[in-house]
Amino acid sequence: MTQLALVIDLNVCVGCHACVTSCKQWNTSGAAGPLFDDRPYGENPTGTFFNRVQTYEIGQFPNTETLHFPKSCLHCEDPPCVPVCPTGASYKRAEDGIVLVDYDKCIGCKYCSWACPYGAREFDEQQKVMKKCTLCVDRIYDETLPEAERKPACVLACPTSARLFGDVHDSESEVSVAIRENGGYPLMPEWGTKPSNHYLPRRKTRHKIHKDELLRVDNPLKKEDIRHEIRDNVSLDDWLM
Amino acid sequence: MHPTFSVIFLTTLIGVGQGLFLALFTEQSYASVNLLPGQPGAFYVTGSLIALAFLLGGLVAAIGHLGKPSYMVTRAWRGITQWRTSWLSRELILLPLVMFLIFLYLLFHYLGWEANPFGTTGVSGQLTLILGGITTVMVFALFICTAMIYASVRFLQEWACALTVSNYILLGGASGFTLATAYAAWAAPELVGFYAGWAIIITVLGLLSRGLHLIRNARLKGKSTLQSAIGVRHNRIEQKAMGMMGGSYNTREYFHGKSAAFLKSIKWIFLLLLFPLPLLLLWAGMDGNKGMLLLAFIMQYVGLLFERWFFFAQANHPQNLYYQTI
Numbered sequence: 186m187t188q189l190a191l192v193i194d195l196n197v198c199v200g201c202h203a204c205v206t207s208c209k210q211w212n213t214s215g216a217a218g219p220l221f222d223d224r225p226y227g228e229n230p231t232g233t234f235f236n237r238v239q240t241y242e243i244g245q246f247p248n249t250e251t252l253h254f255p256k257s258c259l260h261c262e263d264p265p266c267v268p269v270c271p272t273g274a275s276y277k278r279a280e281d282g283i284v285l286v287d288y289d290k291c292i293g294c295k296y297c298s299w300a301c302p303y304g305a306r307e308f309d310e311q312q313k314v315m316k317k318c319t320l321c322v323d324r325i326y327d328e329t330l331p332e333a334e335r336k337p338a339c340v341l342a343c344p345t346s347a348r349l350f351g352d353v354h355d356s357e358s359e360v361s362v363a364i365r366e367n368g369g370y371p372l373m374p375e376w377g378t379k380p381s382n383h384y385l386p387r388r389k390t391r392h393k394i395h396k397d398e399l400l401r402v403d404n405p406l407k408k409e410d411i412r413h414e415i416r417d418n419v420s421l422d423d424w425l426m
Numbered sequence: 427m428h429p430t431f432s433v434i435f436l437t438t439l440i441g442v443g444q445g446l447f448l449a450l451f452t453e454q455s456y457a458s459v460n461l462l463p464g465q466p467g468a469f470y471v472t473g474s475l476i477a478l479a480f481l482l483g484g485l486v487a488a489i490g491h492l493g494k495p496s497y498m499v500t501r502a503w504r505g506i507t508q509w510r511t512s513w514l515s516r517e518l519i520l521l522p523l524v525m526f527l528i529f530l531y532l533l534f535h536y537l538g539w540e541a542n543p544f545g546t547t548g549v550s551g552q553l554t555l556i557l558g559g560i561t562t563v564m565v566f567a568l569f570i571c572t573a574m575i576y577a578s579v580r581f582l583q584e585w586a587c588a589l590t591v592s593n594y595i596l597l598g599g600a601s602g603f604t605l606a607t608a609y610a611a612w613a614a615p616e617l618v619g620f621y622a623g624w625a626i627i628i629t630v631l632g633l634l635s636r637g638l639h640l641i642r643n644a645r646l647k648g649k650s651t652l653q654s655a656i657g658v659r660h661n662r663i664e665q666k667a668m669g670m671m672g673g674s675y676n677t678r679e680y681f682h683g684k685s686a687a688f689l690k691s692i693k694w695i696f697l698l699l700l701f702p703l704p705l706l707l708l709w710a711g712m713d714g715n716k717g718m719l720l721l722a723f724i725m726q727y728v729g730l731l732f733e734r735w736f737f738f739a740q741a742n743h744p745q746n747l748y749y750q751t752i
Contacts, residue, residue, distance in 0.1 A: 205669070229672035237669030239748065243660045254656050256669070256748060265581070268511035271518055272504035292501045293493020296514050298679065299427070302581040302650065304745025307675040313493030370657045373650050373744065376581065384657055 188262060188282035188354045189320055190381035191340065192363050193255055196388045198347040200238055200253030207342030208236040208257075208318075215323050217288055221311040233307045235318040236339055252387065255348070257339070258305040258318035259372060259380035260284050266297040266306065275315070282354075282381060283322055288314045302376050320350075353381050427582070428679050429738035432490030437572055438601070438730045439487060440521065441594065443480030444565045445602015446609070447528055449621060450474060451558040453606075458549050462620060467535040469613050470554075474532035476609065477602075481525050488521075513578050517571040524568050527561040569595045576737075583646055584741040589639040593737075596632035597700070597730060603628055604704055604726050607711070608719040615714045622708045622719070629708075629726070633701040636733070640693070643740060650744040665750040676749050682739035692736045699729025 212235055213220040222232035236257040243250045260277075264284050267275050274290035275297045277283070286297075286306075291314035298306040298315060306317045321337035324330065334341065340350045351360035360383075363369060369383035450473040456462040489498050505518035534554050541553040549555070573594035576585040603625035610617040652663050668677070682689070704726040711718035 202669075224672070227672075231670070231672045231674055233675065234670070237674075238667075239665065239669045240667040241656060241658070242664045242666050243658055243662070245662055251666075252656065252658060268508075269514065269579070271508050271512045271515035272501060273508050274504075290501060290504055291493070292497040292505065294491055294514065295679065296512075296575070298675070299582065299743070300579050302744040304676045304680065304743070304748055308493075308679070310675075313497075372657060373654050375649050375654055376744075386657065 186282070186354055187280065187352050188260070188381050189325070189351070190260055190282070190353045190360060190383070191257070191320070191337070192349040192351075192353075192360045192369055192383050192385060194347045194349070194363070194367075194385040195252060195254065196347075196385060197345045198238075198253045198255060198343075199345055200240055200251075201344060202238050203342040203344055204255055204339035204348060205234060205236050205238055207338040209234055211321060211324065211338035212319070217323075218312055220316065221309045223310065233309045233316050235307070235316070250387065255339075256303070256305070257382070258284060258320075259303060259378075259382040260318075260320065262379035262381055263377065265376070265378055266301045269296050269300045271296070283320050284317070285319055285322065286315050286317055288312065288316070291315050302373055302378065303380075325350075353383070427738045427741045427743060428682055429735045430491060432487050434731055434734040434738070435487035436484045436491065437594070438484075438598075438727065438734055439480050440484035440568070440572070441598025441730070442601045442605055442727065443477045443484065443528075444524065444568060445599045446473065446477040446480065446605050447524075447531075447565055447602070448562060448599060449603045449606030449624070450477070451531075451562055452624070453617060453620070454551065454558060455555065456620075458551060458555055463616055464550075465614055465617075467538055470535040471532050472613060473606070473609060474528050474535070476605070478525060478528055478532065481521070481528070485521065485525070513571050513574040517568065517575060520564060520568040520571055524561065524564050527557065527564055531557050531561055566595070569598055581744050582741040583649060584643045585737075587639070587642060589635055589642060592635040593632070593639055596628055596635050597733065600625060600628040600632045601723070601726050601730055604708065604719075604723045607708060608716070608723045611711070611714050611716045611719045618714045618719070619712055622712050625722075626705055626708050629701060629705055636697075636700075648742065648744065650747060652747050655744070655747040665748075668749050676745060680743040680746050680749070684739065689736070689739055692732055692739070696729050696732035696736055699725050700733050701729075704729070 209220060220233045224230050225232065236255060239254045239256060241252045241254060243252055260283055262282065264277055267277050267284065271294065272290045272292055274287045276285060278285060293313045293315065295308055295315065298308065306315050309316045325335050325337065327335060336350050340348045349360050349363055351358040353360050353364065355361060363385060364383045367385045369385050371380040371383055450470055453462060453465065454470065457464040489495050492498055492502065505515050508515040509519055531554060534557060539553055540551060544552050570591060573591040577587065577590040580586045603621055607618060607621035607625050610621050653659055704722040707718050707722035707725065711722060
């Protein structure tokens with residue numbers, strides 16, 4: 186069974202919002218109709234997005250760290266938003282695990298958005314239906330595109346390659362390896378929704394240097410000193426002298 | 427959550443309608459075994475008509491909760507398809523069914539159909555009793571479906587408990603029986619004491635259930651934290667940007683947008699309007715004082731509106747962790 190998903194590397198994300206704008210551009214231009222935008226140049230612009238980048242500050246000055254956190258639908262393996270839909274508009278595809286909304290069946294009751302702990306679904310105030318990330322389902326299977334471009338718009342747009350896309354059920358896929366080897370984790374595991382999207386944590390590269398690594402014990406330049414001071418507990422170094 | 431008036435009116439109006447039907451049928455079943463004086467068909471016909479009007483009002487209010495009113499015609503029929511998994515779908519099936527059954531109940535009484543399929547056992551009106559029995563089961567099923575829509579969303583911990591279900595049944599029943607008391611003051615004054623008694627009992631039970639729910643929710647601890655939401659283990663995390671500046675669906679739908687003091691005042695208003703005042707008026711109106719009993723119902727219904735508003739506003743959705751407006 187295939188489960189397509191994104192793996193987002195928080196260690197590399199710089200919070201540039203390129204994934205947000207490319208997502209909006211692609212998904213507002215498709216056959217499903219535009220994504221709502223209200224007062225885009227006004228005082229309080231609002232609209233429907235599938236993807237948002239949030240920013241958090243961890244710790245207290247001066248020990249702070251900035252975390253840029255892209256958030257979109259996690260395409261849960263056990264999606265709580267799907268069974269609650271009264272019309273069957275919300276569904277999870279058996280063939281690739283993508284959670285989708287059929288905009289022609291949705292009655293806009295918003296119940297599915299209540300049943301998502303992540304707030305991944307956004308209501309389209311113009312079309313009056315619920316919308317959410319489609320993993321660019323209209324793009325990833327499009328054979329008129331070169332194979333390298335058959336990926337979600339956000340993945341292609343990311344300048345730091347913080348977003349990986351692939352099948353998390355295939356143990357040898359790029360995403361599975363990244364999750365396995367780089368400590369990939371799901372969001373809010375306490376609810377048992379089994380999100381398919383995973384996040385790779387911020388990682389520090391630390392090198393522990395021990396004192397004896399700075400001071401070479403068998404330094405030949407110290408040869409003479411050692412000869413003069415032979416201690417009681419004679420070591421191999423002394424024998425070598 | 428952001429309380430929507432369409433849902434507040436839907437749940438309270440159908441609660442009154444269901445409760446009123448239960449009150450009518452309770453009387454009929456008591457009368458069938460001669461515990462109460464039997465009533466002419468007109469008593470049930472007018473009563474059912476009032477119950478239907480409330481249910482219809484609820485149905486109209488429900489249209490307001492759809493994306494577009496036209497979806498009621500073009501798409502809402504699909505709502506009957508997902509009854510296997512969705513409590514909302516089950517409610518969508520049961521609401522028209524209950525209305526249809528109450529209409530049949532009304533019709534049978536109106537036409538005076540008096541078939542006795544179980545023969546002459548001394549119990550008259552067996553046809554309407556059977557029909558009323560089936561309708562009663564469906565009315566309770568509808569109460570459970572309506573409540574389970576909320577109680578089944580495990581992320582909204584304030585709702586996800588059995589008390590939500592008992593609240594919907596008891597508060598709907600209480601308002602229906604209070605209305606029945608007022609109705610009896612006009613249509614059958616000899617029943618006022620019977621109905622007022624039951625209305626008082628159900629209202630007190632409702633107070634018990636709702637009070638326990640309030641106590642439970644006051645001690646509730648959120649299962650999710652900002653730490654689990656973004657997966658960073660640090661005691662001090664502060665959100666600096668939500669990813670938008672002018673607000674979004676996420677900042678509008680999941681928060682009531684009122685102060686804690688406002689919320690608290692609503693709580694005391696509903697506690698007052700829903701329980702002690704109607705109880706007092708019901709007690710005072712036991713002698714058949716029409717104005718007093720009507721006021722009791724109006725007060726309780728308004729209290730129910732406040733109660734439902736509070737019910738929605740109190741629920742704190744875990745997605746708010748990502749949108750620190752709360």
